[in-house]
Amino acid sequence: MKTATLKRLSLLLIVNFLMTTVVLSATFTVTTNASSGAGSFAQAVIDANSLAGTDNIVFNIPGGGAQTIAQTTQIVVSSAMNIDGSTQPGYVYGTAMVKITGNSMLRVQNTTGVTINGLELSGVVNSRAIIVSNVQSSTFSNNKLNNNATAFSLESNQTNNTFSNNDCSGSTSNAIITSNGGTVNGTSFTNNNLTNCIGSNTYALRLETSGTPAAISGNDFSNSYSGILLNGSTSAFTFSGAGTGGPNENIFSNISQIVFNINGCNNLTINNIDFTTSVSNVVGGTRIGKNPFYLTSCNTGTVISNNNLSGFNTGISANNNQNCVFSNNDFKGNNIGFNSQGSHNGCSFINNDFRNSKSNNATLNLTGSGTPAAISGNNFSRSIVAITLNGSNAFTFSAPGSGGPNENIFANIRAIIFNMSSCTGLNVSNWNFPALFADTIGYLRKDQNPFYMTSCNSAVISNNILSGFNTGISVNNNQNCLYSNNDFKGNNIGYNSQGSHNGCSFINNDFRNNKSNTAALNLTGSGTPAAISGNNFSRCIVAITLNGSNAFTFSPPGSGGPNENIFVNIRSVVFQFSSCSGLNVSNWNFPTLFADTIGYSRKDQVPIYMTNCGTGTVFNNNILSGFNVGIQANGNQSCLFSNNDFKGNIFSGYNSQGSHNNCSFVNNDFRFIRSNGEALSLRGNGTPASISGNDFTGCNRAIALVGSGA
Numbered sequence: 042m043k044t045a046t047l048k049r050l051s052l053l054l055i056v057n058f059l060m061t062t063v064v065l066s067a068t069f070t071v072t073t074n075a076s077s078g079a080g081s082f083a084q085a086v087i088d089a090n091s092l093a094g095t096d097n098i099v100f101n102i103p104g105g106g107a108q109t110i111a112q113t114t115q116i117v118v119s120s121a122m123n124i125d126g127s128t129q130p131g132y133v134y135g136t137a138m139v140k141i142t143g144n145s146m147l148r149v150q151n152t153t154g155v156t157i158n159g160l161e162l163s164g165v166v167n168s169r170a171i172i173v174s175n176v177q178s179s180t181f182s183n184n185k186l187n188n189n190a191t192a193f194s195l196e197s198n199q200t201n202n203t204f205s206n207n208d209c210s211g212s213t214s215n216a217i218i219t220s221n222g223g224t225v226n227g228t229s230f231t232n233n234n235l236t237n238c239i240g241s242n243t244y245a246l247r248l249e250t251s252g253t254p255a256a257i258s259g260n261d262f263s264n265s266y267s268g269i270l271l272n273g274s275t276s277a278f279t280f281s282g283a284g285t286g287g288p289n290e291n292i293f294s295n296i297s298q299i300v301f302n303i304n305g306c307n308n309l310t311i312n313n314i315d316f317t318t319s320v321s322n323v324v325g326g327t328r329i330g331k332n333p334f335y336l337t338s339c340n341t342g343t344v345i346s347n348n349n350l351s352g353f354n355t356g357i358s359a360n361n362n363q364n365c366v367f368s369n370n371d372f373k374g375n376n377i378g379f380n381s382q383g384s385h386n387g388c389s390f391i392n393n394d395f396r397n398s399k400s401n402n403a404t405l406n407l408t409g410s411g412t413p414a415a416i417s418g419n420n421f422s423r424s425i426v427a428i429t430l431n432g433s434n435a436f437t438f439s440a441p442g443s444g445g446p447n448e449n450i451f452a453n454i455r456a457i458i459f460n461m462s463s464c465t466g467l468n469v470s471n472w473n474f475p476a477l478f479a480d481t482i483g484y485l486r487k488d489q490n491p492f493y494m495t496s497c498n499s500a501v502i503s504n505n506i507l508s509g510f511n512t513g514i515s516v517n518n519n520q521n522c523l524y525s526n527n528d529f530k531g532n533n534i535g536y537n538s539q540g541s542h543n544g545c546s547f548i549n550n551d552f553r554n555n556k557s558n559t560a561a562l563n564l565t566g567s568g569t570p571a572a573i574s575g576n577n578f579s580r581c582i583v584a585i586t587l588n589g590s591n592a593f594t595f596s597p598p599g600s601g602g603p604n605e606n607i608f609v610n611i612r613s614v615v616f617q618f619s620s621c622s623g624l625n626v627s628n629w630n631f632p633t634l635f636a637d638t639i640g641y642s643r644k645d646q647v648p649i650y651m652t653n654c655g656t657g658t659v660f661n662n663n664i665l666s667g668f669n670v671g672i673q674a675n676g677n678q679s680c681l682f683s684n685n686d687f688k689g690n691i692f693s694g695y696n697s698q699g700s701h702n703n704c705s706f707v708n709n710d711f712r713f714i715r716s717n718g719e720a721l722s723l724r725g726n727g728t729p730a731s732i733s734g735n736d737f738t739g740c741n742r743a744i745a746l747v748g749s750g751a
Contacts, residue, residue, distance in 0.1 A: 068097040071139075074110045082141070086116050086124075095121040095154055100129035100139050107131075107161075112143035120152050126159030127183070137161035137185045143168070145194075150174040161185035166213075169194040173202070175223070182206050187234075190214040198223035201255070205231045212238040215247040216265075224252030224273075232259040244270040244302065251305070253278050256289060263294035268319075270302040274309060277342070282313035293319035302335040308342035315349040316356075329376070332358045337383075340364055351394075355380045361409065363387050376400035379407075386411025392418040395427070403429035403460055410463070412436055415447060422452035423479070428459055435466035443471060453479040460493040467500040474507050487533075490515045495540070497522060508551075512537045518566065520544050533557035536564075541589075543568025549575040552584070560586035560617060567620070569593055572604060579609035580636070585616055592623035592657065600628065610636035617650040623657035630664045631671075644691050647673045652699070655679055666690060666710075670718075675699035678727065683707040692718040702727025708734040711743070719745040 069085035077083045082098070089096035102108040108129065118124075129138035140161040141147070145168055149155050155176060162170040162184065170186040173179075174196035180203040186192035192209035199219065209216040216238045219225060225248055235245035245265040246257065251273025257280070262268040268291075280301070281287025293300050293314075300319050303309060322328040332355045336345070343365040350356030356372040361383030368391040372378030378395040385407045398404030403426040405419065410432025421427040430436070438459070439445025451458060454477050461467060469492075480486040490512040494500070500522040507513030513529040518540030525548040529535030535552040542564045555561035560583040562576065567589025578584035587593070595616070596602025608615060611634050618624060626649070637643040648665060651658075651674045658680040665671030671687040676699030687694025687709060694711045701723045711720035720740045723729065726748025737743035 066094045066096050067092055068099060071098065071100045072102060074102055074108050076111060076113045082110055082139075083112070083114070083116050086118055086122070089122040090118065090120045092120070095123065098122060098124045100126060102129060102139070105131070107138045107140055109140045109142060112141050112146050115143075115145055116147050118147070118149040118152065118155055118157075121154035123156040124158070124160070125156070126161070128159075132159060134183070145169045145172060148172040148174065149176050149179065151176070153177045153179065155179040157181050157184060159183050162189070163187075164189045166190065172196065173199065174221075177201055179203070180205070184208070187211045188213075190240075191216065191218055193217045195219040195225070195250075196221045196223070199225045199228050199250075200252075201227040203229045203231070204233060205229065206233065208234040209245070210234045210236045210238070212240065212243075212245070214238075214240045215243045216245045218244075218247040219250040221250075223250045225250060225254050226252035227255045228252075229256040230254060230258075230260060231256055233261075235260050235265060236263045238262075238265040239297070240266060242266070244268065244299075246270070248272060251275075258289045258291065261292040262296060262300075263292060264296075266297045267299040268293055268296055268301060270304070271306060271309075272304040274306040277308040277310070278306070279310040279312070280314065282315060282348075285313045287313065295321040296333070297321055298331060298333075299335060300333045302337075303339060304337045305339065306343060307340045309339060310344045310346075312344070312346045312348065317349050317352055320353070328352050330354050334358065336360075336362055336365075338362065344368070345370065350378075351375065359383070359385070363411065364414070365389075366391070368392055370394070372404065373397055374399065375404065377402050377406050378404040381407045381409045383409040384411040385409055385413055387414050389413065389415040390417070390419060391415055394420050395424060396420050396422045398424040398426070401425055401456070403427060403457070405429070407431060407433075408462075416449065417447050418449065420450040421454065421458075422450060423455070425455040425484075426457040426460065427451060427454060429462075430459070430464060430467075431462045433461075433464040433467065436464065437468040437470075438472075440470070440472040441477070451477040453477075453481075454491070455479055455484040456489050456491075457493060458491045461497055461500075462495040463497065464494075464500065465498045467497060467502075469505065470501065470503045472505040474505060474513075475509050476506075486510055494519050494522075501525075502527065507535075508532060516540070516542075520568065521571070522546070523548070525549055527551070529561065530554055531556065532561070534559050534563050535561040538564045538566045540566040541568040542566055542570055544571050546570065546572040547574070547576060548572055551577050552581060553577050553579045555581040555583075558582055558613070560584060560614075562586070564588060564590075565619075573606065574604050575606065577607040578611065578615075579607060580612065582612040583614040583617065584608060584611060586619075587616070587621060587624075588619045590618075590621045590624065593621065594625040595629075597627075597629040598634070608634040610634075610638075611648075612636055612641040613646050614650060615648045617652075618654055619652040620654065621658060622655045624654060625659045625661075626663065627659060627661040628663065632664060632667050643667055645669050647671075649673070651675070651677055651680075653677065659683075660685060665694070670694070670696045672696070674701070676725065677701060677704060679703040679730075681705045681707070682709060684709065686710045687714065687720065688712045690714050690720075692716045693722045694720045696722045697725050699725040700727040701725055701729055703730045705730045706732045706735055709736075711735055711737045711740060713739040715739070715741045717741065719743060721745070723747060723749075 072080035126139040169191045170189040177200040188211040238245040253274040253276040341364040346368045351373040355377040359381040364387035395404040412433045439448040494516040503525045506528045508530040512534040521544035552561035569590040596605040653676040656679040666688040674697040714720040728749040
């Protein structure tokens with residue numbers, strides 16, 4: 042008796058438990074195309090929302106053929122349910138028999154486990170067919186959502202959802218777009234028709250929120266304005282080229298503008314994609330005007346390799362990427378191959394083909410900042426400008442064929458190999474630059490400047506052949522750099538500086554036979570070099586221009602003093618000084634340095650020009666005889682000119698057209714200057730400190746003094 046009672050009690054408890062915990066799903070059948078009321082789709086959703094569990098909505102609207110529901114209010118799905126348009130009689134895969142029209146017709150929000158299959162939703166202008174907000178583990182498949190502004194508008198979190206086999210073609214805005222934060226982690230976008238999405242500045246798939254999708258595969262983006270925008274994917278994700286058999290293959294054909302716009306991603310791989318077949322190349326929209334690939338703020342683990350990005354305006358447009366690898370890509374024939382406007386720190390550029398770049402911007406254009414991990418094995422042949430590198434620290438470019446780090450291929454370069462800016466510790470040594478140039482009509486080597494440097498510090502440029510160019514190195518505002526043992530022979534200008542050269546050393550360089558009226562070593566900026574020593578300026582028209590230096594001494598050839606250089610058969614000018622203080626040029630025999638040949642007779646030359654030089658400048662014990670003018674001056678103050686030999690000059694010994702205030706002219710030899718110019722011609726203004734002990738014997742006109750007081 043007791044045992045039977047216990048059995049009955051246990052059975053009652055089990056039945057009660059099942060009745061309270063098992064939720065049975067309900068099925069609601071849509072039987073009318075009315076926008077509301079009994080049997081309508083809207084009422085079925087309201088009823089399903091009110092019940093727990095996953096309910097089913099099926100369709101059996103009478104009348105035959107496709108049925109249209111003109112929805113006047115938005116339908117909101119807020120609980121788990123299966124909505125299956127394929128249940129309407131007459132359904133054939135790909136041909137929906139239930140069509141819903143309206144504006145932003147369906148909204149799914151704050152739920153999990155929703156399935157929507159086999160519906161057609163067609164909206165008015167600016168309509169969003171299905172809005173999905175904060176939804177997880179749901180599936181949207183086989184729906185026809187074409188010709189809406191947006192097919193799927195995904196708001197907030199989208200985790201582990203599936204969007205597959207939907208026809209989103211003809212969207213006038215972004216076909217699928219995420220917004221309002223959240224994530225797309227684990228969500229799949231597969232086999233969707235995203236063709237002909239032609240809204241200006243739109244993407245067929247625009248994933249602006251963060252997270253790594255489970256898949257973006259088998260979608261067709263053909264004839265759309267732009268393809269994919271992916272943001273904030275941090276786990277490993279790979280896009281493979283069509284037909285390669287790799288993960289996440291998609292179809293891109295006749296894309297109007299951009300194939301990929303990738304932002305804030307790590308561990309991304311894009312490989313084996315032929316962008317040339319992906320982007321339209323029609324009259325008025327040729328590929329050479331396009332930039333198919335944008336990459337911004339991507340980091341460690343990102344690998345872009347083996348892609349064909351040739352024939353575009355820019356192959357990859359990058360901004361602020363770090364520790365990425367770009368390898369074996371074809372950028373051939375672009376205006377710019379890779380263009381970086383932000384950080385490129387830690388990035389590697391390996392074995393890419395940059396040949397035949399067509400613009401005056403570098404084909405590897407790293408104008409942002411940062412030190413690459415490597416620039417190696419790339420081919421820059423027949424490019425107009427090869428490499429721009431900005432903001433790098435301690436980077437070495439090894440010469441082709443040397444086997445050193447960061448060795449690349451350069452053949453038949455048109456204009457420039459390096460354009461360096463704001464780099465510290467740069468090393469370029471043992472290069473034969475002339476061997477790398479085309480020297481063809483339109484790009485003659487004698488017209489080119491192969492090497493630009495701006496705002497670089499502590500660089501070492503040594504043992505390079507930079508001869509036969511217009512200018513060997515063109516610089517602006519470099520400090521504490523070493524230029525040694527370089528061959529600048531036969532250039533118009535060897536080294537041309539328009540900015541600071543403070544602390545720079547120029548040692549044992551060959552400036553011979555420079556051909557222009559601009560100095561072979563042309564330091565027209567400002568600053569005091571650490572050294573100008575051991576250089577050979579023989580047979581130059583003009584040897585040295587120095588501007589803005591303080592306390593610098595040039596020692597005469599053979600004296601063993603500081604900053605001693607070689608001058609043989611100089612054509613016209615040894616020194617051009619401007620805005621220098623504390624300059625010292627003493628004990629020089631200038632006539633022995635000059636060619637005195639037909640076309641460059643010494644009697645026609647002026648060996649020293651001085652402009653706006655000041656306190657502490659000393660010219661002492663120099664032989665400056667037999668020239669047209671010994672020293673041509675303008676605007677100098679507080680300088681000392683003493684014991685110099687200006688004897689027998691043609692026009693003048695010292696000729697000043699500007700200030701000579703507080704200058705001293707002491708014990709100089711001005712004898713036998715017999716032209717109509719004064720031996721000591723101070724025609725500027727100012728009061729000399731002294732004119733004393735000078736010898737004017739045999740001069741036609743001795744002294745002109747203008748603007749002196751007391």
